[in-house]
Amino acid sequence: MDSIDITAVNAYKDGIVAGKYKGLQGLIKSKGITVIEGEGKLQGTDTVVVNGTAYKGKNIVLATGSYSRSLPGLEIGGRVITSDEALTMDYIPKSVIVLGGGVIGVEFASVWKSFGVDVTIVEGLPSLVPNEDTAIVKNLERAFKKRGIKFSTGVFFQGVEQDDNGVKVTLVDGQTFEADLLLVAVGRGPVTANLGYEEAGVTIDRGFVITNERLHTGVGNVYAVGDIVPGVQLAHRGYQQGIFVAEEIAGLNPVVVEDVNIPKVTFCEPEIATVGYTEKGAKEKFGEDQVQTQEYNLAGNGKSSILGTGGIVKVVRQKDGPVVGIHMIGSRMGEQIGEAQLIVNWEAHPEDVAQFIHAHPTQNETLGEVHLALAGKPLHG
Structure with missing residues (x-):
């Protein structure tokens, strides 16, 4: 790809939003709902x-x-922006520092990298996406390094200076980073x-x-x-x-x-899709020796090979009991969250899921194979 037409990108995005908004307005009107505009x-x-x-x-x-949100004392303005401003930008910066390695931060870092931007993420906690299962964290950090997305973890932000040429971010240990913009992505x-x-x-x-x-x-x-x-x-x-x-x-x-059983998808590349307890969370809830896990590597999946993606599917179950968590990473794996949430919320056992046929060649097969393995009937290995 030689270049990105950001005007066309924004027009496409705005067209999708406008179409959905118009549809919702029509739906409200058709139901006879009164709308009062104002504060x-x-x-x-x-x-x-x-x-x-x-x-x-x-x-x-x-x-x-x-x-x-921002951080105490961190004023938004000029070259220091939030996701609100980022979504309406009419140009592509050459370099960006992203403050925050959670969902919003990794999503913007990912899309900007796809646009050819030099991206650095600053996250004060020990890893990117710190609320995810450690296996997902490991895979995402490896994938981001491979893509050339730089990140600093485990050291907190101290301050930022800006002028007409860019921003300079300083961490509490004295490290500094410079870029065109600072995106503050520390939550809402x-x-x-x-x-x-x-x-x-x-x-x-x-x-x-x-x-x-x-x-x-x-x-x-x-x-x-x-x-x-x-x-x-x-x-x-x-x-x-x-x-x-x-x-x-x-x-x-x-x-x-429960919030833990609400499906979650992070739209970076590779995508992250999770529902239920992480392995750590399950062990805290049910006991260290009352949890079993199984991982399936997307390298064994035909459709993932066609798409050129790596990643894993990890299943967490109570020992000899139901599945309590499913965690996935890989291109387009967010589309698999539907079956995953049914498995977790209906408290299915791996042996229940292992009986079902998953169409070939699809990424959906990964869910079938990981449950076969956890049920003691692995197709591979």
Whole structure:
């Protein structure tokens, strides 16, 4: 590829977003839902005031979302940007330092590297994607090194200087890095300030709305969903919580889905797809000697060879019990998360999954083979 037409990239992205937004607007209209545009504020336990007009409701759902966070004292502006600014840039920088090696950080580092940008990730914790299983971490770091994505881990950020030519980042041990831009990717914060939540009696902790497992705030008929509720900040978690609260209000007694069992995909290259407990988490939960694991290397999978990708699938089970975690890495492996979440959430045993036929040649075969191996019937080895 000789060059990237960033104007065309942005137009394509904006077209997808606009199309989905238009579809949602049409869906809302078709259901007879009233939309009131403006800045709202909770007043008491049954009223929302918008532009001076009060609207009362039997039930209220707080769903005010999140914003791109920064670090204390780290001001966003100029050449120091967040994902908000990165998504609207009309040029491709020559070099970028990414502060934060979590999901957002590795996704932007990956796409920028694909555009030919010189990328360095700075992560204060000991590894990239520190919440993932150690086997996934090892594979991602190896893949990033192979792609030429540089990273510094285990040393925290101290400060940044910027001028017309670029930025200079300093770590607490004195190391320095220079680039055109600094992307601050240290997570997202809840949007709850100055919205009347605390005045109405809603409990707030570090900006998050505290609820019980059924997403009730403990105040009147006020519920909360999405990124303002502590836990994994994912769009599909927000969808699921919205459906849950609607069914709860309707008296349908919906089933609680624990955060650990929500499927997660990190859209870097290679992709990461996980659901359930890591090996470490499972051992903490069930006991050091009560956990079994199995890995399958994508090198043995025909479709992965066609795609030119490496990676692994790792399954974690309770000893002689159900599968409690599935962790995958490799190009397009995010598409396999559907079956993985069914296996974990339906508490299937490897012996159950081993009976099913997985189509050839697909990457889906990797799930079949790793469960065959964990059931004591490996096709290879």
